[in-house]
Amino acid sequence: MHVEGLNNAVNSTTVVAVLIATVAFAAIFTIPGQYADSQDKVKPGMTLGQANVARKAAFLVFFIFDSVALFISLAVVVVQTSVVVIVSKAKKELMAYINKLMWLACVLISVAYLAISYIVIGSNHKWLAVGVTIIGAVIMAATLGTMSYWVIKHRIEDSNLRSIRKSSMGSRSRSLSASVLSDTDIMNNEYKKMYAL
Template sequence: MQGIAHRLNKIQVESLNNAINSTTVVAVLIATIAFAAIFSVPGQYADSPQDISPGVSPGQARIAPKLPFMIFVVFDAISLFISLAVVVVQTSVVVIQRKAKKQMMAIINKLMWLACILISVAFLALSYIVVGEDEKWLANLVTGIGTVIMVSTLATLCYWVIVNRVEASKLRSIRRSSMNSRSQSMSMSYMSDTEILNNEHKKFYAV
């Protein structure tokens, strides 16, 4: 039984390490995209003296006064700094204990969810400027499709997180009841614990 528990713990630690590495790569990609997006806006910038109108400063984005661009700047900046914060934590904090590592991954994953949502909103906001006034239906269509995809994805993830937590709670209850029960024989207890460990081995973990 101890051998099974040791193998299960090793598998979980390896899975968490892989998840941490993957999250770091994704955070770097999101930070790169968010950083590059602010310097490649539609219409570019007012840099030529002949093109600068009164009230416009050199280097200012031509679409700066528009509300969608303001939304884009705010959400894009927040997603950039969230991703950078995740990268700093991932590269600076070394967690050895499995439970603490799962807790850290749970927090980081939620931050990455938020970063993905924010950068999606920034993209949708800027799409209303790109398509122009006459083609707003296209931006509305893209917004609808993106909203359905993101909401369904996050809802599915939340469902599996809840299911995983409920199953983990049930397994802990079974363990406690089997350990406190003195009427069962040692062989039955061993089979019960082995079965629980094998069931855990087959499950995936949602953080």
Template sequence: MHTEGLNNAINSTTVVAVLIATVAFAAIFTVPGQYVEDTSNLPDGHSLGEANIASTTPFIIFFIFDSIALFISLAVVVVQTSVVVIESKAKKQMMAVINKLMWLACVLISVAFLALSFVVVGEEEKWLAIWVTAIGATIMITTLGTMCYWIIQHKIEAANARNIRRSSMNNSKSGSWGIPQLTDTDVLQNECKKMYAI
């Protein structure tokens, strides 16, 4: 069952990576504000086909963060479709790295969206972009903070379980009968109760 869950996570991550790459790619070519199309009426500092908002700071932030999210997602897709991992431990390690990359891609695409929202709403409605940024940042920080908490909690529980097993094995070798022994059933039930955090 553990292997099946890991395989489902791998498949889900691949789909999400493709979706993020698609959105990031499409966003770069559907920039608001149109493009410079008329060669006879070319504004200073612009070239033909350049976005009218290309020189603004929010657009530069959008372009950089969106591009990085695109390439991180594409890298995840390449790894997921090219590397075949058989061993369970190696699969967990690969998923742990890929999940962190997907977290980063989600944060970058969120920042790109928020940066572009400042351009879209304009100077007069800047308060709207500020509210959206506050709401979006709260949601992302809460989500990532909760995930980090689960990962840290999982690592602490795993370390405690290893220590209990070690001490249980050492006590059984030395012949101590005063400490309760951990049976295979206890370990199995403990493992089934936990949610695995990657």
């Protein structure tokens, strides 16, 4: 069951990485605003084919964050499709790193979206872009904070179970006390836990 769960996580992460890479790639080429498409429409200091919003700070934030999210997602896809991990412990460690990268890609693509919203909304309705930024920041912070809490809680519980197992293995008495669990209880508890990567 544990191996099947890891394999499902690998497949799901690969699909999400491809989706993020697709969205990030498409977003760079569907920039809002106009392009200078003929020589007579080129503004001073700009080149033919350059987006009119290319010099705005919000666009620079969008471009950098969107590009980094794109390349992180592509790196995850390459690793997931190229590296074959047989050992369950190594696969779990790989998934832990991959999940952190996917969290980062999600945060970056969210910041890129918020940055481009300031351009799309325009200067007349900046309050709307600020409102969306606040809502997005609260949702992302709450999600990442909750996930981090569960990961840390799981690791503390896992560490406690390991120390209980070591102490019960070290003592040769098989009597149950209130503070020490039996080997079968430890194993059952370990497999009932959700693995947070």
